[in-house]
Amino acid sequence: MIANDTLLRALRREPVDHVPVWLMRQAGRYLPEYNAVRTKAGSFMALATSPQLATEVTLQPLARFPLDAAILFSDILTIPDAMGLGLSFAEGEGPRFARPLRDEAGVNALAVPDLAKLRYVFDAVAEIRRALAGRVPLIGFAGSPFTLAAYMIEGGGSDDGFARVRKMAYMRPDLLQRIVDVNADTVALYLRAQIDAGADVVMLFDTWGGLLPADAWRRFSLATMQKALAALPAGVPTIVFTKGGGAWLDDLAGIGASCVGLDWTVDLRRARESVGARVALQGNLDPSVLTTDAATVDREARAVVRAAGDAPGFVFNLGHGIVPQTPPAHVAVLVDSVHDESRAKKIAR
Amino acid sequence: MIANDTLLRALRREPVDHVPVWLMRQAGRYLPEYNAVRTKAGSFMALATSPQLATEVTLQPLARFPLDAAILFSDILTIPDAMGLGLSFAEGEGPRFARPLRDEAGVNALAVPDLAKLRYVFDAVAEIRRALAGRVPLIGFAGSPFTLAAYMIEGGGSDDGFARVRKMAYMRPDLLQRIVDVNADTVALYLRAQIDAGADVVMLFDTWGGLLPADAWRRFSLATMQKALAALPAGVPTIVFTKGGGAWLDDLAGIGASCVGLDWTVDLRRARESVGARVALQGNLDPSVLTTDAATVDREARAVVRAAGDAPGFVFNLGHGIVPQTPPAHVAVLVDSVHDESRAKKIAR
Numbered sequence: 001m002i003a004n005d006t007l008l009r010a011l012r013r014e015p016v017d018h019v020p021v022w023l024m025r026q027a028g029r030y031l032p033e034y035n036a037v038r039t040k041a042g043s044f045m046a047l048a049t050s051p052q053l054a055t056e057v058t059l060q061p062l063a064r065f066p067l068d069a070a071i072l073f074s075d076i077l078t079i080p081d082a083m084g085l086g087l088s089f090a091e092g093e094g095p096r097f098a099r100p101l102r103d104e105a106g107v108n109a110l111a112v113p114d115l116a117k118l119r120y121v122f123d124a125v126a127e128i129r130r131a132l133a134g135r136v137p138l139i140g141f142a143g144s145p146f147t148l149a150a151y152m153i154e155g156g157g158s159d160d161g162f163a164r165v166r167k168m169a170y171m172r173p174d175l176l177q178r179i180v181d182v183n184a185d186t187v188a189l190y191l192r193a194q195i196d197a198g199a200d201v202v203m204l205f206d207t208w209g210g211l212l213p214a215d216a217w218r219r220f221s222l223a224t225m226q227k228a229l230a231a232l233p234a235g236v237p238t239i240v241f242t243k244g245g246g247a248w249l250d251d252l253a254g255i256g257a258s259c260v261g262l263d264w265t266v267d268l269r270r271a272r273e274s275v276g277a278r279v280a281l282q283g284n285l286d287p288s289v290l291t292t293d294a295a296t297v298d299r300e301a302r303a304v305v306r307a308a309g310d311a312p313g314f315v316f317n318l319g320h321g322i323v324p325q326t327p328p329a330h331v332a333v334l335v336d337s338v339h340d341e342s343r344a345k346k347i348a349r
Numbered sequence: 350m351i352a353n354d355t356l357l358r359a360l361r362r363e364p365v366d367h368v369p370v371w372l373m374r375q376a377g378r379y380l381p382e383y384n385a386v387r388t389k390a391g392s393f394m395a396l397a398t399s400p401q402l403a404t405e406v407t408l409q410p411l412a413r414f415p416l417d418a419a420i421l422f423s424d425i426l427t428i429p430d431a432m433g434l435g436l437s438f439a440e441g442e443g444p445r446f447a448r449p450l451r452d453e454a455g456v457n458a459l460a461v462p463d464l465a466k467l468r469y470v471f472d473a474v475a476e477i478r479r480a481l482a483g484r485v486p487l488i489g490f491a492g493s494p495f496t497l498a499a500y501m502i503e504g505g506g507s508d509d510g511f512a513r514v515r516k517m518a519y520m521r522p523d524l525l526q527r528i529v530d531v532n533a534d535t536v537a538l539y540l541r542a543q544i545d546a547g548a549d550v551v552m553l554f555d556t557w558g559g560l561l562p563a564d565a566w567r568r569f570s571l572a573t574m575q576k577a578l579a580a581l582p583a584g585v586p587t588i589v590f591t592k593g594g595g596a597w598l599d600d601l602a603g604i605g606a607s608c609v610g611l612d613w614t615v616d617l618r619r620a621r622e623s624v625g626a627r628v629a630l631q632g633n634l635d636p637s638v639l640t641t642d643a644a645t646v647d648r649e650a651r652a653v654v655r656a657a658g659d660a661p662g663f664v665f666n667l668g669h670g671i672v673p674q675t676p677p678a679h680v681a682v683l684v685d686s687v688h689d690e691s692r693a694k695k696i697a698r
Contacts, residue, residue, distance in 0.1 A: 163636075163640070170645050210614065213614055215616070267563035291516055296519050323509070
């Protein structure tokens with residue numbers, strides 16, 4: 001039993017007392033208490049691989065703000081790390097793999113990893129679930145099979161829109177297909193294990209699918225997300241989020257997920273018209289709003305709640321992760337404004 | 350009279366013998382003869398401000414490939430430079446302004462510049478037109494009022510999605526409105542002067558509009574592009590291109606442009622269904638295809654031509670600029686494949 005199950009109800013498109021709110025990267029660098037733990041841990045991976053520290057930082061934003069969900073503190077690249085690619089995070093830079101997929105032999109050798117290597121993730125889920133003591137739901141997550149493939153092929157982030165990966169999609173679609181297929185199987189097992197450990201909801205982050213041509217996205221990203229979702233136990237709400245996928249919401253609404261996440265460029269009213277009552281929607285305040293001032297945060301948060309309409313099935317979030325420059329006081333304003341605006345309009349009760 | 354007016358006919362959605370093709374950045378760093386002139390000029394601005402050198406590099410790709418149009422060699426940031434912001438291009442980096450718009454006084458002081466400061470552009474247009482001797486049409490261009498504003502506020506490129514600009518859209522929409530209004534007036538005069546000097550077609554590059562929330566994009570980018578287009582002489586074909594605007598094609602088709610450009614993520618078949626016969630479409634091969642091999646270039650170029658359908662009103666282009674790693678031989682294959690495929694299917698004759 002979960003005391004505040006508003007998120008679960010919204011994801012099932014049931015009536016709610018208020019619009020539930022959680023924020024991508026709600027545990028992160030904008031919080032001084034997070035930075036203290038991060039410094040103590042010594043490295044991002046030391047933090048992410050410690051169930052005790054991951055639990056501590058996962059709970060930090062919930063101690064400050066009346067958020068309606070917790071989300072596992074981890075990283076989408078735990079999976080390729082477990083596959084042997086050697087993940088590290090250089091200070092002030094993005095992720096880096098010591099052994100990216102650069103030849104056919106490497107792709108052919110790729111296999112679903114022993115999930116025991118990811119036990120630290122499942123242990124963190126279990127420990128967070130215990131620490132939450134039923135207050136709010138816990139969201140688990142994974143990267144989409146394609147987004148993982150993009151990093152695995154590139155060896156890290158990209159400043160040219162993962163051109164190397166797009167090139168592979170044209171020249172060796174068989175190799176890219178093999179990578180995303182192995183990733184889809186792994187993601188399914190990984191999310192299932194998070195659910196078994198106590199995750200109430202799971203989300204797929206398709207961070208880079210929006211860089212693909214539409215047909216390649218459908219083949220390498222959409223279809224493999226659908227495959228991973230199909231392998232999950234029925235009854236667990238699921239969220240899919242393709243950043244830059246605003247033109248593809250109809251596709252995203254049809255792969256079996258409970259909810260489609262929207263980035264900040266999407267017109268929320270049109271999105272609701274487009275997907276109808278098929279799925280819940282999640283989003284989509286521009287994260288840069290949190291760097292403005294309290295009055296602007298309040299105004300813009302309320303505008304998103306109003307744009308979401310009165311039908312059930314809406315989860316408030318940002319359209320991308322919180323930026324480090326965000327003053328925590330603005331997050332407090334945001335959460336209160338969303339709750340107040342949605343209670344005031346007596347949404348879907 | 351223009352010997353090969355296929356581009357003009359396609360933009361007017363008239364029957365054509367073949368699909369016309371030109372490529373964004375067709376004069377650029379993938380060509381050794383361009384790099385030779387660029388080195389000789391000493392700096393990008395020295396090249397761009399010399400009508401004689403701009404003419405030379407504009408014509409280079411036409412000497413190699415049977416392209417159906419020339420496009421003025423210039424940069425969208427000539428306008429803010431003429432406004433006094435002090436443009437430079439550091440080697441290996443992007444554009445930089447010495448005096449970006451950083452306070453209210455700077456915004457209030459902004460004004461439509463004396464177009465005499467941009468005479469080098471109009472002189473280049475006239476010289477290119479003479480050198481073309483009626484072979485193919487000449488395309489002039491400008492940045493969209495919002496895209497110019499983004500650079501003017503940021504002071505150059507951005508690695509955080511122009512967060513500073515988005516922040517201004519929320520906190521001081523009045524200031525951003527003033528900037529885009531001045532830019533729209535300037536863009537209109539600038540394009541009109543290019544047309545007077547001999548440009549047969551003009552294009553607006555809305556490179557960063559796709560980073561805005563939909564409502565802010567409509568206000569600050571779409572509406573100001575419409576305003577600029579409305580001030581142009583009737584009968585000159587116009588092209589608008591919002592990168593990342595795949596969800597907004599209906600809006601783009603309704604602002605009076607002859608043609609809407611599509612980036613490589615857009616599903617061309619769906620785009621045609623969406624805009625109907627209101628406008629021509631231009632695009633949208635992924636530029637990374639040109640870094641693959643000749644067989645792949647041929648296959649993918651033909652696939653774009655087929656996806657464009659049989660209705661008149663299609664211009665082949667890339668979905669973004671040519672990347673420097675492109676072998677020129679692949680561009681030759683591309684142009685031939687587009688011409689051959691479209692002749693073979695007897696498109697709209």
